[in-house]
Amino acid sequence: AQSVTQLDSQVPVFEEAPVELRCNYSSSVSVYLFWYVQYPNQGLQLLLKYLSGSTLVESINGFEAEFNKSQTSFHLRKPSVHISDTAEYFCAVSESFGNEKLTFGTGTRLTIIP
Amino acid sequence: EAGVTQSPTHLIKTRGQQATLRCSPISGHTSVYWYQQALGLGLQFLLWYDEGEERNRGNFPPRFSGRQFPNYSSELNVNALELEDSALYLCASSSNRARGLFFGPGTRLTVL
Numbered sequence: 001a002q003s004v005t006q007l008d009s010q011v012p013v014f015e016e017a018p019v020e021l022r023c024n025y026s027s028s029v030s031v032y033l034f035w036y037v038q039y040p041n042q043g044l045q046l047l048l049k050y051l052s053g054s055t056l057v058e059s060i061n062g063f064e065a066e067f068n069k070s071q072t073s074f075h076l077r078k079p080s081v082h083i084s085d086t087a088e089y090f091c092a093v094s095e096s097f098g099n100e101k102l103t104f105g106t107g108t109r110l111t112i113i114p
Numbered sequence: 115e116a117g118v119t120q121s122p123t124h125l126i127k128t129r130g131q132q133a134t135l136r137c138s139p140i141s142g143h144t145s146v147y148w149y150q151q152a153l154g155l156g157l158q159f160l161l162w163y164d165e166g167e168e169r170n171r172g173n174f175p176p177r178f179s180g181r182q183f184p185n186y187s188s189e190l191n192v193n194a195l196e197l198e199d200s201a202l203y204l205c206a207s208s209s210n211r212a213r214g215l216f217f218g219p220g221t222r223l224t225v226l
Binding site: 045090 | 214
């Protein structure tokens, strides 16, 4: 069975500082990896995804994540955060083609300090 | 392209009542997923429907049920409501071409 671990439940970061949100997964087969963001009182929005190919994937708002198969990790990074990045971030994994059922981590609450 | 829609936005019920939540997927998506996001418990998978059939269900009691209609919209029913059913219920849809789930804004269910 697949599982996702987000070790940090809360991460406070000063505005314009870099941030890394950690995600590790466990699976016996090839996986698809996702990061979702949930702004206060809203649903989840897909931030970025790794399906195959280049191990570094980027989002349109400056986030990037790198798939590391040997370390079974998919950490999310941003070189300079903004107040508007305040949200909860969820890492998720899906196994096998055709089964979109995602297993989510417990989430990391990112708080930006002005 | 319209996103996933859910209704109602908020729902307040009392213990023992039944709740019905509705979801319309993105046009062209045939799969619908339901997740429960309860405080402190993260996102828990509830149900997966595809082409009108229930494909998988999470570790929830039978009083959580649902169905998918011919137009691929879906309904989640929760019978004999308990206080711990209070949560944000998220619906998501997907297609074979677009990997990943696309979520709606959710229905916040409060059980008093």
